[in-house]
Amino acid sequence: MWNLFGNDWEYCIGACLCGWKEEVISFRTDKDYFCMEPVSIVPWDDKSIEDEPVWFQGLLHRMGDEETIRFLPFAYGTCVCPDCGKRAAYWDWLAKFIGYGWCGG
Ligand SMILES: [Zn+2]
Secondary structure (H helix, E strand, O other): HHOOOOOOOOOEEOOOOOOEEEEEEEEOOOOOOOOOEEEOOOOOOOOOOOOHHHHHHHHHHOOHHHHHHHHHHHHHEEEOOOOOOOEEHHHHHHHHHHOOOOOOO
């Protein structure tokens, strides 16, 4: 599922419950537009797989993918729909867009 993202994190997709849809969401330049709030991700202990952002970041670190690590807090963070103003987790936008159903509650 991660390969949905472009290499440069310029073109991420997302959709809100209200029907709003966007195929070009940039973690790089649209932070203010979507009022993005990044999460903070603690360093991985190299063992636990309970906290996905944590081990994923650890894995990326091993792979030397510092670029992705930079934007990971935004991918796991929240953003605001420009249409209805509702804040949602970015993952929920992604899930909605690709039709995984709504998991945001
Ligand atoms: Zn909306």
